[in-house]
Amino acid sequence: MAEQRRGRQDNRQPAEEKQFDERVVHIDRVARVVKGGRRFRFRALVVLGDHKGKVGIGISKGADVTAAVAKAVDVAKKNMVTVHLYNGTIPHDSEAKVSGARILIKPAAPGTGLIAGGVVRTVLEVAGISDALSKSLGSTNKINIAYATLAALQNVVPADKWLTRQSEKTSAKKKTAVTKEAK
CATH class of the missing domain: 3.30.160.20 (Double Stranded RNA Binding Domain)
Known part of the structure; x- marks a missing residue:
């Protein structure tokens, strides 16, 4: 006698968690x-x-x-790109120019935070950079600034390769200094 009422079945898929x-x-x-x-x-x-x-x-x-x-x-x-991170920052200074917008990004010590304005801050935040200094020079066009920031991040070399490059440069300088002294 007691009829069980069934409501509408919910066949919807659970909403995907946003990946980005x-x-x-x-x-x-x-x-x-x-x-x-x-x-x-x-x-x-x-x-x-x-x-x-x-x-x-x-x-x-x-x-x-x-x-x-x-x-x-x-x-x-x-148009996703991979950025080389190093302890929440970038391994070395990076600079890029797109049209009239020039962006300079420098690594910062842990705890410094993001010292960047507007568009640059947004790009660095979503990339996962938590400590960096930046300066936007030239154009104030938001589109060009965004692309210049991305170009500057693409110029970043991984930390291990950067360190080996730096040691090669210093050893090359020492060799040239020694050869100049020998002459």
Whole structure:
């Protein structure tokens, strides 16, 4: 007599945990001029990272903000790069220039934190760098600054290779100094 009522079964898959931390850095309203006036779209700049050394930047346009951000995330996933970390910082100074934007990134002692502004800070945070100093020179265009920061991070050599390069340079300097003294 007591009928058991069954509600709707929930066949949905559990939501995937996000693999990457996505940060929307800049949203811009752009327009194209047509016969009847202006047609507006939105452009999104998104930085994606896993806080373990992988970071990507994506720019895309869409009819609305959410579409632009979703497309930019897809672009960023396709353009992921690996950054060589060393104790929460980078092994050595790095500099890069993209268009008019020049970025200088320096390693910092543990506990220093990120001393960087705006876009540079966001890119370094999602890359997993917790201690670094940076200076942005030249252009203030957020897109160029983001790409210059990524280029500076790509210029970083792993710590073990950097240390061997430094020891080779010092030994080469010593050899040239010895040969000059011998003459």
